[in-house]
Amino acid sequence: DAGVIQSPRHEVTEMGQEVTLRCKLISGHNSLFWYRQTMMRGLELLIYFNNNVPIDDSGMPEDRFSAKMPNASFSTLKIQPSEPRDSAVYFCASSPGTGGPNTGELFFGEGSRLTVL
Amino acid sequence: AQRVTQPEKLLSVFKGAPVELKCNYSYSGSPELFWYVQYSRQRLQLLLRHISRESIKGFTADLNKGETSFHLKKPFAQEEDSAMYYCALKATNYGGSQGNLIFGKGTKLSVKP
Numbered sequence: 001d002a003g004v005i006q007s008p009r010h011e012v013t014e015m016g017q018e019v020t021l022r023c024k025l026i027s028g029h030n031s032l033f034w035y036r037q038t039m040m041r042g043l044e045l046l047i048y049f050n051n052n053v054p055i056d057d058s059g060m061p062e063d064r065f066s067a068k069m070p071n072a073s074f075s076t077l078k079i080q081p082s083e084p085r086d087s088a089v090y091f092c093a094s095s096p097g098t099g100g101p102n103t104g105e106l107f108f109g110e111g112s113r114l115t116v117l
Numbered sequence: 118a119q120r121v122t123q124p125e126k127l128l129s130v131f132k133g134a135p136v137e138l139k140c141n142y143s144y145s146g147s148p149e150l151f152w153y154v155q156y157s158r159q160r161l162q163l164l165l166r167h168i169s170r171e172s173i174k175g176f177t178a179d180l181n182k183g184e185t186s187f188h189l190k191k192p193f194a195q196e197e198d199s200a201m202y203y204c205a206l207k208a209t210n211y212g213g214s215q216g217n218l219i220f221g222k223g224t225k226l227s228v229k230p
Contacts, residue, residue, distance in 0.1 A: 003160070033217055042222030043203065056217065091161065105151075106218055108161040 006092050006109035014117050018080040021112045023092030025073050031095040032075050033106060034067055038088045046090075049075065061086075082116045089113045119144050121206050123221035130194050131229050138189040138224045140178075140204030149207040150187040151218065152178055156200045164189075164202070174198070194228045201225050 005024040013019055025032055033048040047057040052069045060067070064083070069075045079086055093106040120143040130136050142148055152164040165173045167180045167187060178189045187204060202225075205218040 035220075043220040045217050045219070048217045093161075105163045105166070106153075110160045 004092055004094050004107055004109035006090075006112050008112055009110065010113045010115075012115045012117065013082055015083055016081040017116075018078065019082045019086075019114060019116075021077040021090050021092075021114070023075045023077070023109060025075070025092075025094040026096075026107055027073065029094035029096050029107070030072070032069060033093040033095070034075070034077050035091040035093065036088045037091060037111070043091070046077070079114075082114075084116045087114055087116050119206060119208050119219050121204050121219050121221040123202075123204055123224050125224045126222070127225045127227065129227045129229065132196055133193050136191050136194040136198070136226065136228075138202050138204075138226065140187045140189065140221060142185050142187060142204075142206050144185075144206060148180070148182075148187075150178075150180060151205040151207070152176070152187075152189050153203040153205055153220070154200050155203070161203070194226075196228045196230055199226055199228045 004026055007022045011019060031050050034046040035043050036046055037043050044059055046059045047067045048055055049069045052072055065079055067077045077090060089111045091108050091111045093108045095106050122141045124139055128138060150167045153161050154164040155161045164176060165171055165178060167178060176189055176191045178187050180187050189202060201223050203223045204221040208217050208219050
């Protein structure tokens with residue numbers, strides 16, 4: 001298994017443009033997490049899904065951010081319109097269900113580095 | 118409030134020296150704690166979890182509920198241990214189902230030759 005796959009790895013865009021980040025979960029995992037990493041705030045949870053259902057989106061900064069999970073293996077994080085303060089590394093992580101040997105472990109993608117000019 | 122604090126942004130030691138990366142947490146229930154590591158140009162990955170009581174790559178971490186700490190220790194640091202280390206707390210959530218992790222801001226460990 002290639003693990004959690006994120007795209008694009010790097011994105012440079014101008015303020016006001018729409019940005020879409022993509023994530024493919026590890027097969028068989030049923031929880032999906034989006035984190036944002038900045039120097040100032042470290043790793044912050046934006047939103048997470050359990051069995052395709054959003055469980056907690058209290059970390060989503062504002063209405064400009066939206067996330068979807070159209071099927072069990074894929075998720076998108078969209079920013080529209082983007083602003084310079086959105087510049088960060090966005091990580092996607094997936095997790096297997098409870099009860100197994102990896103309960104509680106998050107498997108991270110390599111991240112998408114976003115720069116908004 | 119559920120919170121994880123890593124007081125040191127950067128920790129620099131010489132090869133062979135002992136290392137301790139500090140982590141304190143704030144949590145009202147019974148905590149479940151983890152250490153994650155990110156080596157240069159690699160993805161963030163689990164190093165160890167407190168419920169396993171294991172030693173990984175020579176690292177150990179003991180949960181001290183009295184001091185609300187989960188410090189990561191290694192008696193003899195190696196250059197390949199240089200990385201970013203994150204302490205994480207499994208958060209409670211609605212209905213007690215699979216929850217997210219709350220991360221500290223991380224400590225960058227630099228092991229010099």
